[in-house]
Amino acid sequence: MGSATPVIETSGLVRRYGDLTAVDHLDLTVCQGEIFGLLGPNGAGKTTTILMLLGLTEPTEGRVRIAGLDPSRQPLEVKRITGYLPDNVGFYDEMTGRDNLRYTAALNGIPRPEAERRIAKALQRVGLPETADRKAGTYSHGMRQRLGLADVLVKEPRIIVLDEPTVGLDPEGARDFLELTRELAREGITVLLSSHLLHQVQEICDRVGIFVSGRMVACGRVHDLAEQILADEQFRLLIEIQAPLPGLATELGRLDGVASVEDADGEEGGGRRLRLACSRDVRAEVGLRVQELGGILLHLEQSGRSLDEIYARYFRGKEMDNVA
Amino acid sequence: MRKQTSPGGLAVITRKEFADHVSGWRMIILMGLVAVTGVASLYVAAQTIRSAVGEAGTIDFVFLRLFTASDGKLPPFISFVSFLGPLVGLALGFDAVSGEHARRTLSRVLAQPIHRDALVNGKFLGGLAAVAAMLSALWLAVGALGLVLIGVPPTADEFVRLAAFLAVTVIYISFWLALSILFSTVFRQAATSALAGIAAWLFFAIFADLLADLAAAALVPAAAGGNPEAIFAQEQIRLWLSRLSPVTLYSEAVSTLLTPSIRALGPVMVEQILGALQGVLPIGQSLLLVWPQVVGLITGTAACFAASYILFMRREIRA
Numbered sequence: 284m285g286s287a288t289p290v291i292e293t294s295g296l297v298r299r300y301g302d303l304t305a306v307d308h309l310d311l312t313v314c315q316g317e318i319f320g321l322l323g324p325n326g327a328g329k330t331t332t333i334l335m336l337l338g339l340t341e342p343t344e345g346r347v348r349i350a351g352l353d354p355s356r357q358p359l360e361v362k363r364i365t366g367y368l369p370d371n372v373g374f375y376d377e378m379t380g381r382d383n384l385r386y387t388a389a390l391n392g393i394p395r396p397e398a399e400r401r402i403a404k405a406l407q408r409v410g411l412p413e414t415a416d417r418k419a420g421t422y423s424h425g426m427r428q429r430l431g432l433a434d435v436l437v438k439e440p441r442i443i444v445l446d447e448p449t450v451g452l453d454p455e456g457a458r459d460f461l462e463l464t465r466e467l468a469r470e471g472i473t474v475l476l477s478s479h480l481l482h483q484v485q486e487i488c489d490r491v492g493i494f495v496s497g498r499m500v501a502c503g504r505v506h507d508l509a510e511q512i513l514a515d516e517q518f519r520l521l522i523e524i525q526a527p528l529p530g531l532a533t534e535l536g537r538l539d540g541v542a543s544v545e546d547a548d549g550e551e552g553g554g555r556r557l558r559l560a561c562s563r564d565v566r567a568e569v570g571l572r573v574q575e576l577g578g579i580l581l582h583l584e585q586s587g588r589s590l591d592e593i594y595a596r597y598f599r600g601k602e603m604d605n606v607a
Numbered sequence: 608m609r610k611q612t613s614p615g616g617l618a619v620i621t622r623k624e625f626a627d628h629v630s631g632w633r634m635i636i637l638m639g640l641v642a643v644t645g646v647a648s649l650y651v652a653a654q655t656i657r658s659a660v661g662e663a664g665t666i667d668f669v670f671l672r673l674f675t676a677s678d679g680k681l682p683p684f685i686s687f688v689s690f691l692g693p694l695v696g697l698a699l700g701f702d703a704v705s706g707e708h709a710r711r712t713l714s715r716v717l718a719q720p721i722h723r724d725a726l727v728n729g730k731f732l733g734g735l736a737a738v739a740a741m742l743s744a745l746w747l748a749v750g751a752l753g754l755v756l757i758g759v760p761p762t763a764d765e766f767v768r769l770a771a772f773l774a775v776t777v778i779y780i781s782f783w784l785a786l787s788i789l790f791s792t793v794f795r796q797a798a799t800s801a802l803a804g805i806a807a808w809l810f811f812a813i814f815a816d817l818l819a820d821l822a823a824a825a826l827v828p829a830a831a832g833g834n835p836e837a838i839f840a841q842e843q844i845r846l847w848l849s850r851l852s853p854v855t856l857y858s859e860a861v862s863t864l865l866t867p868s869i870r871a872l873g874p875v876m877v878e879q880i881l882g883a884l885q886g887v888l889p890i891g892q893s894l895l896l897v898w899p900q901v902v903g904l905i906t907g908t909a910a911c912f913a914a915s916y917i918l919f920m921r922r923e924i925r926a
Contacts, residue, residue: 337718339924359720367718373711377627389619390719434715 288315289348290442290473291336296345298331305331307497309345313475313490315441318468320484321477323494329477330370332494333444336475337367350441363391366435370446372427376420380411380430383419384437391438398437405433409463425456432463442473449483461487481591493593501593508593520559520566521547523582524573527554531576538572540565616721617729624733628699629740637695638741644687645749652676652683653756667887670761671768671865673753684749685861688776689854690812696783697804699737702797703730703788704919709797714924727788727919731912734784739777746773764867767890771864775897778904779857783808785911792915792922811852819849842874850900853907860900863893872896 291313298306334340338354354361388398409429449457492502540563547556677683707713790800823845829837867887
């Protein structure tokens with residue numbers, strides 16, 4: 284995270300479509316150089332939020348400031364400093380990749396020589412320099428997505444908004460894309476990333492906001508969210524030892540904070556893999572105890588505090604609300 | 608909203624649209640169609656003029672007759688333009704907005720620092736420029752060919768009339784362009800929009816006149832050879848109804864411009880002709896005569912464009 288200058292600020296932001304409230308009283312602050320993840324299922328109001336931030340949709344009520352500017356009143360100034368990569372971005376297929384970028388540069392009023400320089404740099408950066416002179420219609424989905432990022436970089440924005448950027452990319456492509464995003468944030472660009480792919484969000488975002496039916500139900504660092512939401516949730520620990528160790532299960536069960544021990548493969552008395560339910564983090568003690576008993580610990584995995592759990596928790600909670 | 612200085616987005620979009628049209632297959636195909644039919648009708652007209660000159664000695668406005676004469680089998684040049692012109696306008700605009708949606712380029716383009724209306728304005732202006740360029744080229748080519756075929760250069764009066772013909776034709780085709788942009792804003796599917804455009808074209812080009820006849824006959828029944836006042840009233844109503852069609856407006860305008868002997872549009876009483884001197888109208892009077900038709904066409908164009916402008920400004924951008 285860079286300095287704590289707020290770049291994106293919303294307060295009491297509401298967008299209604301008839302009876303449907305797509306975004307419900309959103310208060311959000313994103314600081315410079317931060318990667319903020321908007322997380323939520325499809326239809327939770329992420330894209331609507333993004334469109335309001337860019338001034339492409341008018342808020343029903345509430346206030347938005349992008350670097351101190353109001354997108355409804357000063358849309359051009361906001362769009363000049365904000366790069367937007369829409370969900371499943373499209374290009375003019377009959378033009379080359381480079382010509383598509385030239386068009387964007389022209390729309391931004393960038394003078395020709397400067398535009399050529401920026402385009403070459405952006406293409407280099409996203410790894411498309413050789414294919415840039417082929418027609419955009421021949422590009423694969425991954426190449427389009429990279430061209431989309433180049434398209435955003437041409438205007439040298441202060442803020443980048445990425446809407447589901449990694450959907451449909453192969454794992455390697457997605458990783459490269461996220462790595463690039465992280466690099467941009469290190470240079471001081473603020474990144475707002477919307478996604479429903481939890482692992483990626485968890486991996487690169489400094490903070491996340493979880494959206495459920497138009498409301499941001501939680502916001503913060505992934506770790507803090509876990510502490511906050513899953514405080515009463517048990518840790519689950521899975522350990523694997525090299526050979527079955529008689530008495531280990533009983534020994535571990537005596538540790539403070541361990542609620543239960545069972546064999547992961549259902550073997551009586553404990554086999555090679557054990558599953559523990561604990562009320563606190565006992566990884567260190569478990570490791571030590573296995574060693575004391577002369578066993579060799581091969582694998583130790585704690586679950587229960589990942590974004591997946593947090594996410595699942597919210598939706599479980601929501602479904603219960605609906606039932607009630 | 609506060610007025611801001613435009614950053615040149617409109618010019619950039621107009622230039623791109625113009626370039627797309629001029630280099631695209633659509634334009635080449637339609638140009639070819641109009642050119643082939645135009646040349647055929649021109650050739651027939653030249654033949655007719657030659658035989659007419661052979662019988663009657665000199666005739667006035669020989670050059671203009673190239674555009675209006677026909678041998679009774681192949682329609683004259685202006686009929687072809689009035690029939691095929693709409694197709695050109697429709698072809699250039701039917702996927703203007705829906706195409707951007709379908710290619711998913713709309714939100715990307717609108718996220719650039721341009722006003723939202725620059726897109727739809729640029730589409731219209733780019734199409735208009737392409738139509739004007741294409742028609743001017745065709746106009747010059749046909750003029751040159753006519754010169755070769757009949758060997759009589761146009762007089763200054765004829766030249767002005769032909770220039771007015773070109774201008775009215777550009778307005779006529781821009782009406783169809785504006786209509787097709789409207790359809791492309793209303794319908795998400797390019798095919799639906801194209802179909803709606805073709806339906807409108809066929810309706811106005813073929814059925815509107817027939818329907819005007821029917822409606823007039825139903826509104827003011829008048830037997831042939833019956834009450835003259837009823838016949839006159841029926842004819843008036845038929846004329847006004849048919850003038851709701853841009854095709855009628857255009858046909859009236861260009862035939863008046865290119866046929867200086869037309870002195871009035873609509874029914875003329877015998878008493879009005881009685882004592883009138885034979886002769887042709889000067890260019891100024893011809894222009895005055897077609898002014899309402901031209902204004903009608905411009906109004907239709909403006910109305911279609913305004914409707915698509917408003918629809919587009921209210922449209923949700925999400926893809």
